[in-house]
Amino acid sequence: MPLSQALAYLKDNSDRFLAELEAFLRIPSVSTTAEHKDDIARAANWVADNLRAIGARKVAVYPTAGHPVVYGELPATRENAPTVLVYGHYDVQPAEPLELWENPPFEPTVRGERLYARGATDMKGQVMASLKAVEAAAHAGLPVNVKFVIEGEEEIGSPDLAGFIAEHKDLLAADVCLNPDSGMLGADWPTITYALRGLAYFELRVYGPEHDLHSGIYGGVVHNPAQALAELIAGMHDENGRITLPGFYDRVRPLSDEERKALAKLPFDPTAFYLKQTGVPQLWGEPEYTPIERTGARPTLEINGLYSGFIEEGAKTVIPSYAMAKISCRLVPDQDPDEVAGQLKAYLKAHAPATIRWELDVMAGAPASVTDIHTPAVKALAKAMEDTWGTQPFYRREGGSIPVVGQMQQILGLDSVLTGFGLPDGNLHAPNENLHLPTWRKGMEALVRFFFAL
Amino acid sequence: MPLSQALAYLKDNSDRFLAELEAFLRIPSVSTTAEHKDDIARAANWVADNLRAIGARKVAVYPTAGHPVVYGELPATRENAPTVLVYGHYDVQPAEPLELWENPPFEPTVRGERLYARGATDMKGQVMASLKAVEAAAHAGLPVNVKFVIEGEEEIGSPDLAGFIAEHKDLLAADVCLNPDSGMLGADWPTITYALRGLAYFELRVYGPEHDLHSGIYGGVVHNPAQALAELIAGMHDENGRITLPGFYDRVRPLSDEERKALAKLPFDPTAFYLKQTGVPQLWGEPEYTPIERTGARPTLEINGLYSGFIEEGAKTVIPSYAMAKISCRLVPDQDPDEVAGQLKAYLKAHAPATIRWELDVMAGAPASVTDIHTPAVKALAKAMEDTWGTQPFYRREGGSIPVVGQMQQILGLDSVLTGFGLPDGNLHAPNENLHLPTWRKGMEALVRFFFAL
Numbered sequence: 056m057p058l059s060q061a062l063a064y065l066k067d068n069s070d071r072f073l074a075e076l077e078a079f080l081r082i083p084s085v086s087t088t089a090e091h092k093d094d095i096a097r098a099a100n101w102v103a104d105n106l107r108a109i110g111a112r113k114v115a116v117y118p119t120a121g122h123p124v125v126y127g128e129l130p131a132t133r134e135n136a137p138t139v140l141v142y143g144h145y146d147v148q149p150a151e152p153l154e155l156w157e158n159p160p161f162e163p164t165v166r167g168e169r170l171y172a173r174g175a176t177d178m179k180g181q182v183m184a185s186l187k188a189v190e191a192a193a194h195a196g197l198p199v200n201v202k203f204v205i206e207g208e209e210e211i212g213s214p215d216l217a218g219f220i221a222e223h224k225d226l227l228a229a230d231v232c233l234n235p236d237s238g239m240l241g242a243d244w245p246t247i248t249y250a251l252r253g254l255a256y257f258e259l260r261v262y263g264p265e266h267d268l269h270s271g272i273y274g275g276v277v278h279n280p281a282q283a284l285a286e287l288i289a290g291m292h293d294e295n296g297r298i299t300l301p302g303f304y305d306r307v308r309p310l311s312d313e314e315r316k317a318l319a320k321l322p323f324d325p326t327a328f329y330l331k332q333t334g335v336p337q338l339w340g341e342p343e344y345t346p347i348e349r350t351g352a353r354p355t356l357e358i359n360g361l362y363s364g365f366i367e368e369g370a371k372t373v374i375p376s377y378a379m380a381k382i383s384c385r386l387v388p389d390q391d392p393d394e395v396a397g398q399l400k401a402y403l404k405a406h407a408p409a410t411i412r413w414e415l416d417v418m419a420g421a422p423a424s425v426t427d428i429h430t431p432a433v434k435a436l437a438k439a440m441e442d443t444w445g446t447q448p449f450y451r452r453e454g455g456s457i458p459v460v461g462q463m464q465q466i467l468g469l470d471s472v473l474t475g476f477g478l479p480d481g482n483l484h485a486p487n488e489n490l491h492l493p494t495w496r497k498g499m500e501a502l503v504r505f506f507f508a509l
Numbered sequence: 510m511p512l513s514q515a516l517a518y519l520k521d522n523s524d525r526f527l528a529e530l531e532a533f534l535r536i537p538s539v540s541t542t543a544e545h546k547d548d549i550a551r552a553a554n555w556v557a558d559n560l561r562a563i564g565a566r567k568v569a570v571y572p573t574a575g576h577p578v579v580y581g582e583l584p585a586t587r588e589n590a591p592t593v594l595v596y597g598h599y600d601v602q603p604a605e606p607l608e609l610w611e612n613p614p615f616e617p618t619v620r621g622e623r624l625y626a627r628g629a630t631d632m633k634g635q636v637m638a639s640l641k642a643v644e645a646a647a648h649a650g651l652p653v654n655v656k657f658v659i660e661g662e663e664e665i666g667s668p669d670l671a672g673f674i675a676e677h678k679d680l681l682a683a684d685v686c687l688n689p690d691s692g693m694l695g696a697d698w699p700t701i702t703y704a705l706r707g708l709a710y711f712e713l714r715v716y717g718p719e720h721d722l723h724s725g726i727y728g729g730v731v732h733n734p735a736q737a738l739a740e741l742i743a744g745m746h747d748e749n750g751r752i753t754l755p756g757f758y759d760r761v762r763p764l765s766d767e768e769r770k771a772l773a774k775l776p777f778d779p780t781a782f783y784l785k786q787t788g789v790p791q792l793w794g795e796p797e798y799t800p801i802e803r804t805g806a807r808p809t810l811e812i813n814g815l816y817s818g819f820i821e822e823g824a825k826t827v828i829p830s831y832a833m834a835k836i837s838c839r840l841v842p843d844q845d846p847d848e849v850a851g852q853l854k855a856y857l858k859a860h861a862p863a864t865i866r867w868e869l870d871v872m873a874g875a876p877a878s879v880t881d882i883h884t885p886a887v888k889a890l891a892k893a894m895e896d897t898w899g900t901q902p903f904y905r906r907e908g909g910s911i912p913v914v915g916q917m918q919q920i921l922g923l924d925s926v927l928t929g930f931g932l933p934d935g936n937l938h939a940p941n942e943n944l945h946l947p948t949w950r951k952g953m954e955a956l957v958r959f960f961f962a963l
Binding site: 087088089148149151152155210211212252254256263264265266267268269270271272273274275276277278279281282284285286288289290291292329332333334335336337338339340341346349350353355357358359360361362363364365366367368369370371372373374375376378379380381383385408409410411412418419453454455456479482483484485486487 | 541542543602603605606609631664665666692706708710717718719720721722723724725726727728729730731732733735736738739740742743744745746783786787788789790791792793794795800803804807809811812813814815816817818819820821822823824825826827828829832833834835837839862863864865866872873907908909910933936937938939940941
């Protein structure tokens with residue numbers, strides 16, 4: 056039987072698949088800093104080579120205004136088979152702070168059941184799972200047409216992907232998009248994600264004096280820009296954790312009672328879960344929503360970075376000339392990232408004092424998305440997961456943002472099936488990012504079953 | 510006449526004095542970071558060598574728990590001459606941000622009438638002015654006994670100087686301390702400082718999750734530590750710029766009507782002056798006090814540095830695990846730095862939410878000081894300045910902190926005469942620090958006259 060033949064191939068080649076993933080992880084393909092431009096190119100070529108090795112055709116590395124997109128396709132061995140467009144990204148988040156890693160982030164290291172490296176879970180591990188599941192299925196006779204589109208700008212908001220998709224509509228034509236850039240609720244809890252939050256990312260700079268000043272000589276007559284920035288940030292939430300930008304909640308779709316009930320059906324206690332995962336002394340957020348609702352169905356505003364003045368060891372008595380904050384909002388349906396940028400500007404215009412100057416850079420934006428869970432593809436994946444784990448998958452709203460899901464819908468009319476085989480303690484975007492290898496191997500198995508079930 | 514002989518010597522050796530200052534400025538003797546430990550030692554030895562070169566005796570580099578203190582003395586050529594203890598420091602502030610300097614900070618460069626380098630004004634220029642004024646006076650027959658005590662920890666709050674002074678009371682015995690670590694209100698406005706603010710310096714760290722988190726997955730359930738820090742900082746001032754730490758103003762000595770009148774007598778418009786010096790769009794601070802009162806006679810709380818999360822180029826969607834602020838207070842009589850540390854702790858205990866953890870490091874402290882302007886030494890300096898500039902000096906309260914002034918008073922019973930020859934646009938503690946050379950040369954002349962007038 057082709058399915059069992061493909062599953063046996065997975066088992067037989069398990070060690071080689073891990074070695075290939077490690078080679079992929081050794082390339083520090085950080086997309087946000089210019090210094091890694093060569094590594095980005097190496098990672099793109101590495102993916103193209105791997106596609107050729109598993110028998111893909113029309114393999115090409117397409118340049119964009121930013122980082123290239125890799126494409127390749129494999130035909131089904133039967134007539135009239137459906138076409139799956141597999142999405143992935145080969146870029147990774149920066150690895151800083153480096154001193155908190157137990158192994159160097161680009162020297163993948165297995166400890167226990169986990170593989171530690173930047174990108175292990177997000178998402179080189181998932182890209183490899185897809186490539187190797189297709190390789191295994193193809194070994195037994197590929198039951199579906201598969202197209203791969205692997206981009207290099209996901210971690211910076213996919214600024215050039217929409218343009219690429221629009222220019223290559225025919226090449227990318229498919230019946231469904233498989234997007235394994237989501238994750239699982241736990242090693243025994245296969246998960247299908249049906250909603251994602253959108254993203255709006257900003258850099259706010261507050262300018263005070265023309266240059267740093269001696270705090271003894273000038274302290275008392277100038278508004279310290281670090282203080283002014285802190286005052287502006289503090290005002291962006293009220294005492295209940297509600298965001299104060301004017302109009303911010305106007306378009307937020309209210310949660311129905313039915314959906315609140317469904318979200319409450321979880322195999323664990325979410326408060327205990329989040330306390331354990333984060334190590335914070337107490338959870339925080341809008342008291343009228345549960346933690347699961349707050350991370351999945353409510354918008355947020357986070358400070359991702361903060362800088363001003365002297366931050367080295369020791370003391371320097373300076374009034375800084377400027378202060379900077381990186382600020383991002385996770386958005387829910389039907390918020391619009393451009394509108395949110397306007398709301399932040401309106402807040403700043405209303406609250407920034409005349410004692411300072413400010414500038415706001417709007418860096419990236421993507422709307423939220425909700426997908427239909429009653430499609431044949433979602434049903435096929437659910438069946439594949441049940442056959443692999445022996446339990447039905449959970450359906451969840453995820454707090455993260457995957458701009459491509461909206462783009463696939465808008466430009467290609469394609470629904471995405473969202474899954475992935477990383478775990479909540481995989482330290483995505485954090486030091487000691489890791490991949491639970493038994494779950495990763497089950498994920499490949501589930502993907503093989505999915506291709507045969509479509 | 511010895512005085513005119515000494516003044517002629519100043520003129521004749523003007524180029525050499527500048528070359529010596531440049532050599533001194535080339536040593537990056539930054540006291541706050543461990544990496545400059547060798548440079549600190551070089552700077553101390555450089556001062557000792559210069560003392561030997563001008564004929565000083567008992568020259569020694571005394572080790573302390575931190576950076577060494579340099580001592581040397583020159584005897585008067587007459588009997589029963591008074592003894593002047595000249596204070597100085599050979600350490601400098603860090604030079605960062607380096608990219609804002611027009612020349613490298615430790616490659617002194619003359620442009621126009623100014624010499625640009627870290628420490629040019631604060632205070633290697635002043636140390637050299639004192640050494641070279643004594644050299645010139647000694648060439649004509651030194652009319653006073655002079656002792657030099659040049660420390661290496663002023664920019665980090667002089668933690669080891671009080672111990673050194675207490676251990677060497679006999680060596681340092683004198684009639685008055687000359688402290689040229691203050692400055693002038695303008696090139697034509699010689700200035701004597703009669704009051705200094707004290708200092709209390711802190712590092713506040715706010716801890717949230719155990720490691721950085723993905724803001725999509727966890728945004729909405731944890732209190733972002735950068736936001737929590739901003740909220741704590743924002744609450745440290747009220748809307749009138751008044752500091753909210755409990756009891757902060759309890760000991761602040763009210764300004765008398767007489768002193769307010771005296772402080773209002775200035776040769777310039779202070780608002781226009783501060784706007785020009787700082788480039789801010791509008792001044793800030795307690796509305797019931799004038800700018801001069803706010804910088805000289807009122808305490809402040811400043812944010813000297815701010816750090817959290819991702820501050821590189823680009824975007825990273827992270828909830829930082831911690832946030833840090835460097836905070837310092839300028840204190841006025843009769844505030845106590847230890848008490849202020851307790852007030853900041855009390856504020857944090859009252860206002861820090863249970864959703865985060867915090868730590869406060871108390872880094873340095875010194876009380877404020879006020880000196881008597883009716884002493885013979887102050888009168889001698891005033892006469893020397895009038896003879897040099899053709900105008901009487903201004904008496905002012907300065908916003909900066911010089912802990913040694915209080916220590917000289919408490920341990921040695923010595924009043925300090927506070928002056929200096931840097932200008933307000935000398936960019937102390939900032940990029941492009943500079944020394945106005947014509948004023949520096951007049952300063953040496955005034956010091957020579959001062960020694961002969963004592």
